[in-house]
Amino acid sequence: MTPQNPAPRASVSIVLAGSGGAGVMTAGNMLLEAAALAGYYALMTRSSGPQIRGGEAAAMVRIATGPVENMEDHFHVLAAIDWQNIHRFAAEIPLAATSLIVGDPDQGEAPAEFLKSGAPHAPVNLKKLAKSIPGGWPNMVALGLLAALVGLPEASVMKAVGKSLKKRPDSLAASLAGVRAGMAAAEALPARYPLLPAPDATSARWLITGNEAAGYGAIRGGVRFVAAYPITPGTELLEWMAPALAKVGGALVQAEDELASINMIIGASYGGVPSLTATSGPGLALMIESLGLATASETPVVVVDVQRVGPSTGIPTKSEQSDLNLALYGLHGDAPHLVLAPNSVSDCLFTTQWATHLAEATQAPAIVLSDQFLGQARAVVDRPADLAFAAERVTAPANAPDYKRYALTDSGVSPMAIPGTPGTAYTADGLEHGERGTPSSQATDHLAQLDKRRRKLDSVDYGSHWADVEGEGELAVVTFGSCTAPVREAFARARRDGFNARLVSMRLLSPAQPARLADALAGVKRVLVIEQTHSGQFYRYLRSEYDLPGSVSSYRRPGPLPMRPEEIVSQLEQWSKA
Amino acid sequence: MTPQNPAPRASVSIVLAGSGGAGVMTAGNMLLEAAALAGYYALMTRSSGPQIRGGEAAAMVRIATGPVENMEDHFHVLAAIDWQNIHRFAAEIPLAATSLIVGDPDQGEAPAEFLKSGAPHAPVNLKKLAKSIPGGWPNMVALGLLAALVGLPEASVMKAVGKSLKKRPDSLAASLAGVRAGMAAAEALPARYPLLPAPDATSARWLITGNEAAGYGAIRGGVRFVAAYPITPGTELLEWMAPALAKVGGALVQAEDELASINMIIGASYGGVPSLTATSGPGLALMIESLGLATASETPVVVVDVQRVGPSTGIPTKSEQSDLNLALYGLHGDAPHLVLAPNSVSDCLFTTQWATHLAEATQAPAIVLSDQFLGQARAVVDRPADLAFAAERVTAPANAPDYKRYALTDSGVSPMAIPGTPGTAYTADGLEHGERGTPSSQATDHLAQLDKRRRKLDSVDYGSHWADVEGEGELAVVTFGSCTAPVREAFARARRDGFNARLVSMRLLSPAQPARLADALAGVKRVLVIEQTHSGQFYRYLRSEYDLPGSVSSYRRPGPLPMRPEEIVSQLEQWSKA
Amino acid sequence: MNANAAAALAPKDFKSEVKPVWCPGCGDYSVLSSITKAFAKLALRVENVAVVSGIGCSSRIPAYTTCYGFHGVHGRALAVGTGLKLARPDLTVLVAGGDGDGYSIGGNHFMHACRRNVDLTYIVMDNRVYGMTKGQASPTTEPDWESSKLTPEGTGLREFHPLVIALASGANFIARAFSGDPNGTAEIIAEAIRTPGFSFVEILSPCVTFRPEQRLWKDKVHDAPVKPTSDPSQAARRILTDDGFNIGVLYVGHRKTYQPPIGKGAKQAADLEAGFAL
Amino acid sequence: MNANAAAALAPKDFKSEVKPVWCPGCGDYSVLSSITKAFAKLALRVENVAVVSGIGCSSRIPAYTTCYGFHGVHGRALAVGTGLKLARPDLTVLVAGGDGDGYSIGGNHFMHACRRNVDLTYIVMDNRVYGMTKGQASPTTEPDWESSKLTPEGTGLREFHPLVIALASGANFIARAFSGDPNGTAEIIAEAIRTPGFSFVEILSPCVTFRPEQRLWKDKVHDAPVKPTSDPSQAARRILTDDGFNIGVLYVGHRKTYQPPIGKGAKQAADLEAGFAL
Ligand SMILES: Cc1ncc(C[n+]2csc(CCOP(=O)(O)OP(=O)(O)O)c2C)c(N)n1
Ligand SMILES: Cc1ncc(C[n+]2csc(CCOP(=O)(O)OP(=O)(O)O)c2C)c(N)n1
Ligand code: SF4
Ligand code: SF4
Ligand SMILES: [Mg+2]
Ligand SMILES: [Mg+2]
DSSP states (O other): OOOOOOOOBSEEEEEEEEOTTSOHHHHHHHHHHHHHHTTOEEEEEEEEOSSSSSSOEEEEEEEESSOOOSOOSSEEEEEESOOTTGGGGGGGOOEEEEEEEEEOGGGOOOOHHHHTTOOOEEEOOHHHHHHTSTTOOHHHHHHHHHHHHHTOOHHHHHHHHHHHTTTOGGGHHHHHHHHHHHHHHHTTSSOOOOBOOOOOOOSOEEEEEHHHHHHHHHHHHTOOEEEEOOOTTTHHHHHHHHHHHHHTTOEEEEOSSHHHHHHHHHHHHHTTOOEEEEEOHHHHHHHHHHHHHHHHHTOOEEEEEEEOBOSTTBBTTSOOOTTHHHHHHOSSSSOOOEEEOOOSTTHHHHHHHHHHHHHHHHTSEEEEEEEHHHHHOEEEEEOOOOOOOOOOOOBOOTTOTTOOTTOOOSSSOOOBOOTTOTTOOOEEESBOBOTTSOBOOOHHHHHHHHHHHHHHHHSSOOGGGGEEEEEOSSEEEEEOGGGHHHHHHHHHHHHHTTOOOEEEEESEEESOOHHHHHHHTTTOOEEEEEESOSSOHHHHHHHHHOOOOSEEEEEEOOSSSOOOHHHHHHHHHHHHHO | OOOOOOOOBSEEEEEEEEOTTSOHHHHHHHHHHHHHHTTOEEEEEEEEOSSSSSSOEEEEEEEESSOOOSOOSSEEEEEESOOTTGGGGGGGSOEEEEEEEEEOGGGOOOOHHHHTTOOOEEEOOHHHHHHTSTTOOHHHHHHHHHHHHHTOOHHHHHHHHHHHTTTOGGGHHHHHHHHHHHHHHHTTSSOOOOBOOOOOOOSOEEEEEHHHHHHHHHHHHTOOEEEEOOOTTTHHHHHHHHHHHHHTTOEEEEOSSHHHHHHHHHHHHHTTOOEEEEEOHHHHHHHHHHHHHHHHHTOOEEEEEEEOBOSTTBBTTSOOOTTHHHHHHOSSSSOOOEEEOOOSTTHHHHHHHHHHHHHHHHTSEEEEEEEHHHHHOEEEEEOOOOOOOOOOOOBOOTTOTTOOTTOOOSSSOOOBOOTTOTTOOOEEESBOBOTTSOBOOOHHHHHHHHHHHHHHHHTSOOGGGGEEEEEOSSEEEEEOGGGHHHHHHHHHHHHHTTOOOEEEEESEEESOOHHHHHHHTTTOOEEEEEESOSSOHHHHHHHHHOOOOSEEEEEEOOSSSOOOHHHHHHHHHHHHHO | OOSOTTSOOOGGGGBOSOOOOOOTTOTHHHHHHHHHHHHHHTTOOGGGEEEEEOSSSGGGGGGGBSSEEEEOSTTOHHHHHHHHHHHOTTSEEEEEEEHIIIIIITHHHHHHHHHHTOSOEEEEEEOSSBTTTTSBOOTTSOTTOOOOTTSTTOOOOOOOOHHHHHHHHTOSEEEEEETTOHHHHHHHHHHHHHSSSOEEEEEEOOOTTTOGGGGGHHHHOEEOSSOOBSOHHHHHHHHHTOOSOEEEEEEEOOOOOOOOOOSOOOSOGGGGGGGTBO | OOSOTTSOOOGGGGBOSOOOOOOTTOTHHHHHHHHHHHHHHTTOOGGGEEEEEOSSSGGGGGGGBSSEEEEOSTTOHHHHHHHHHHHOTTSEEEEEEEHIIIIITTHHHHHHHHHHTOSOEEEEEEOSSBTTTTSBOOTTSOTTOOOOTTSTTOOOOOOOOHHHHHHHHTOSEEEEEETTOHHHHHHHHHHHHHSSSOEEEEEEOOOTTTOGGGGGHHHHOEEOSSOOBSOHHHHHHHHHTOOSOEEEEEEEOOOOOOOOOOSOOOSOGGGGGGGTBO
8 A cells, every 4th residue: 555645744753773883863863853943842762672782773753743742653654774673663663554664675674563564665775875975874864864754854954963963073974965865865755744834933942851851850949969879761860960960069979779879868858958869660669668767757858760660670661650559658657758740751840840849848758750751751842931849948947945856736847957057956766756856655646746747748738730630521531640641642632523521630649639639520420540550550549549430440551662642542432432 | 432342254454564674574474374274365465665674564464264366445453563664654554443553652652644544552562572582573472463363273373483484493482482472462452353264175275476376377388498687576476487497497597688588588489498588667668679579580478577666667666557558569560469467366377377378379479467466465375277278389390391481371370490490490580571581571571471470369269268257237347457356356345235247357458359358248338447557558458449338437546556445346336326 | 055055065965865775784875975075075066966877776876965866767877877978068977876787787888888988987886786676696796696596506607897898898997996985985986087088986885685795895805006007908907817806996098088069069950951952 | 401311511501592682792791601611510400500690781691591590689689599599508509790789789798698608609790880771880980980971070989899898708719700711710610619608709791882991801801820818818918909800719718608407307397386385
């Protein structure tokens, strides 16, 4: 089947694949930047094989006229510099019969896994074309070809290449020539996927990953001390923060393990400096005991968990939402704490900033549940709004009379004396204690302090930020985190077919907000809970804490594949008709 | 008010208190043993002040004509050798106006905290009486006095003292003389609390703590390797097991920390030897990451968590059920595992043995949620029945053709090759893997293995052991663990007033058994969930996993005080009339 | 705190009203006295000192001082102290605890704290036993000590050598003290605090309850026959031939303290946005 | 497994079909060869050997052998190996992993495994970097290595000295090897396995991707100029003056192996009931 002749579209998805060293990531990043420079929104994710280096890799780029934060149902173009083991990505690279496969005939046949989509395979001699340019590279040819296929303006592409090669001017000319050769080669291809014109840029745009956004949100929220231990996919957050903190007067310390990192930030925060660590599931598991200490000693800390596929070491490079249980319930004893989840790349900034603010305001630990998808996706986003949320800890003045660190106040929050303050020295304790912090095993003290620690979280006004609530109607979908964007796109699509429902994407997962959710769901007859876990962790959590109205269904599935709009549309169809 | 003249009773509760070195524990243990020898059932718990040694202490003994596994509403007698700081125990030692306070007038006044109960204070010169005997001790005088007050036969008391002093024959005569002096002194007291005659001993009895019972259950279940790190109140379980294991050909290793202990038992179990560790909340928290490894690598292990008051270091010597969340939900990723809770001292044996059997049968980790009350209470119990449950792991035969360690079988359980077996070598992995164990990041493998690991737990027949289900009616109380005994006693009492309800004490907490519970609750109109936590962890868990019939209420409160029947009776009254 | 806040403080001003949970005769009472003496000697202010600990009898010490204190979880005191000092270099940070806390569960942080060489002082009250959990063997317990029910035949394990490990890992100040000599111990602690970088003081502090034989330590200890050295291999030779009861400062090095600049950044948070802008 | 199961095995019989995830040129390929050579040299049977590891590039090694393997979590390989060997003294247990796995997160188990002296062999493929997480500093990384974004100015921390710590903690066999010499390394590994007790082999194994300069190690390494010693203080002096590239066996001690008797109890479980009976 020959692809249809092109009507311009609002969104195009492209994947560029090849073996390690083929430069698909470089080209992918240039394509993303070119799209950005041309005024488009865009999103790039990446996959690579099990090899540490030198294995196969794929850059997946979606370019659109409006903000995009999730993958499309299928890719329009799959271009491969070579086919080495690329078939391993088959499940991650859905194609349609209307898609186009571009491959270099000298590098062998396109794998059957892709061809069975019915998409035509157009041979392009990428390598030969590159060789014809002194110092030329096939990935640059592919870049030109892909840019032309989707109609990106040549100037943007050239500028993106120039920016990227700023430090290697010697290879610039050959690269630009390669891009041009690719653009020329595109002419002969049996299909094109032109984009609609880019929208007028009404606001500034950023090119940012979720990990960077979270790091920046933390700094905006006031974090100035970070201790951490590397772990995929949290490491980049730390790698971004290390130099950034140094610039703003903070510091990042690489700890010997996660037990050290959580306790280091507890120490720093006890010293009055808002502090954070970032990790992923296995690391969060190791921090659990000491998160209980943060709760009991009322020391605010922020832990960003960039979730990956579990259990155990699982699939470290892929996304899932299955650390939810651990984050909500992991602490031993009754240990109220905050759990928040960003629901887009740029929301990583807001949510982490807000989490820092809330942790400091409540003197409790906050866990931010990001995930590999959000954390490692690089996106063109509208510059996020400036936010007022910053660390504002209630501290004790010098020589406060009859100072009691754990005083039983109405709000539960009691002023925290910062070391150095005269006249208010106290010992913070993870043993149960009385108001002064002195250990106590009396039932009355235990109950009073349990109530106090709970009250702190219940007396904060979370305002409208607890969730993004959208739409109308008697049906409602409740979701969180990186499922939100594909659900939104599914809604948009289903709405065209007359579907009408509310969408609640919960940002504040704990403490639960029963009154707010009841409000958001008032009049709803049916609820569908959507999440990326195997056991329905979010669904079960909602059941346990909320009285959901009407009949409640659950759609969940584990990673590693990202949620796509079509899969959700089909769920919505079944469910809304059920 | 003078105490009423005595009608013999089925149960009497006594507390003996005094400063460190006063020997209250020794005397308490002798009283317990004397009761046992006289054919009574009995239970002893202990409290001590914050001092490591030399602080105040109290031995709390309940003696009864039938099995007793919980504290009564109040104590009938409080005897103090001295009053040093004993007032700190006031909340733990409820008295009634009909109780009797016995104190040595030379040691000062009885504290107001106790006198306000209205119980009369009878002075007895314990110290002087002891001094009149060469080598005499006040605690022996107190023992004699208490034994006489409740009518224990002198012979049993003397025998108990003799047994206990087997290794110190030189002090026996003086001790016996002290006891006799105490018995004589009891004559002058204004009240007595005689017990009904002891029942005929139909079966053998044991004197055992929950910790010992759990240790023995583990050994009966087949455990032969233990690695652990000391922690209150789990240590005694280990201290009992160390020599016991040596006797039966096993070994216990003291590890450098809990991270080591959980991984050592994973290694030993991988080697084919059923293995266990015991700990408490903080230690369980540290083991969480590696419990995920046990799940993913399908290595059976048993972890006994003798819960104490949380969060964080909390109150290490007291009981609570608040590690429930951690045990159920603590693992990152979707990691199905077993959680069981014994509901009496002797049930610690059954539940730990069964847990060992289930862990081995499902090749999954099992957490046994005991608690400080059950673990440290010493009780006279009927000798538990012999049980068939033992470790029966499905292993692979030598040279099994085309061996796949993680084969997708119907039951989910796949034969485990034990190192040393030729022809079946494989690598166990915490990374997601295919059937052979080779790491895989394919969605199909991930889903298949998640399903398999879940299926293993769902295809076991848990029979009737999942819960103790008792009674009839349209009301039902659902509880677990050490709340069970006081609820049972409350039921018995309320029944006399015409109350009628079912009691479900859940032994298998995870995996949830919705069909079984639905069965047990068929026809029920109202459910009351009772637990010893602050936030209602068990209630919320039930909500999330079960559709409980009718209207559901929750009664929960945290530690450190044990649940008492009267408090539950008053809850039952409110609730059954609501 | 009185109005005359700048007046010199006496040791007793560093001792709080909280009654220790320790057994009568426990060595830790003297360690507490030595610490308060050292603080007074160094003319420290209570509000500028933080005492950080883990869990154990010895780890109860922070609340017995009038300084800022942090009583954390078992084994993690050095990590808390490290974070605190790095974030607040202006404070004097003393980390204190037991041999179980520091050498068993906390052993990794001990090694890495020595390597990291943050300017803090670490005191271990070594009684060669887990006091708090009622008498199990610790890493420094003799392999043939048979009094724990957990290891009724003795552990059979070679003792952990704290001074050797500290030296091998890079601690900048290493000393052994004895709680039975509170003045000498106070001197050593003061010296440890004064010396920049990571200072480690192993204090023999008897557990009279579970190791009553340690009361005899007073007869065994003796002053180290030599002066402190700054030569690691000389120090190594000395500790390796040490009888375990040499008291005094063993090693004082000159390693650079680890302290990232904090509070000294030239930029505002918003300046970082340039990195994202298109 | 063929019918003739008792025939001597060649190194290749210990190498599995699983394709390593390692980068081309990674030092770990040679370590794998050395291990399989050592197994063959010792005439081991695949089914009687277990290779245990943590997480990291190097820790992928178990599945590349045909033996029983356990690929656990990061930093806990020695604990798994210890439990396995104690429960199954009949097996040959080889624990293997990286410098991050063994010296950073796993540092405590390393020290205590040396003390415990269980009869197993521990191999660290030291590339002075975290390979798997794409190039951060490990404890053995030079303090001025500035190529990690996490520590862009270098760590500033003194390197961890694995051999010194092993000796100080009580390892019974200590050696350094170089992956570029697979035969020599095989000899050393065989010797390590043969020696009772805890044997530690530090193998310099270049990470060509994140530390390409380590390709030059081949020019730096040299045979240790002296024979192995069984005198700890002599060994200490040697390592302390060591340039880090001396290859060979350094220390072979005679400490008693830790192995509680297992499977040798005289009693039945039911015999224990006597302790509870009234
Ligand atoms: C994670 C964890 N594991 C175990 C314990 C139990 N625990 C409390 S103190 C202690 C050992 C104390 O020994 P040491 O540090 O030598 O202090 P000492 O009491 O001898 O002064 C242990 C094992 C705990 N609180 N937390
Ligand atoms: C608890 C935990 N923390 C962090 C990680 C991430 N992680 C995986 S491998 C690794 C370091 C590997 O370094 P090394 O042990 O030296 O092995 P190499 O890759 O260099 O061979 C880290 C930090 C993890 N998997 N688990
Ligand atoms: S148990 Fe030992 S260490 Fe603890 S307070 Fe008593 S004497 Fe001191
Ligand atoms: S990253 Fe380094 S250690 Fe890892 S496989 Fe590649 S070369 Fe080897
Ligand atoms: Mg100690
Ligand atoms: Mg490494």
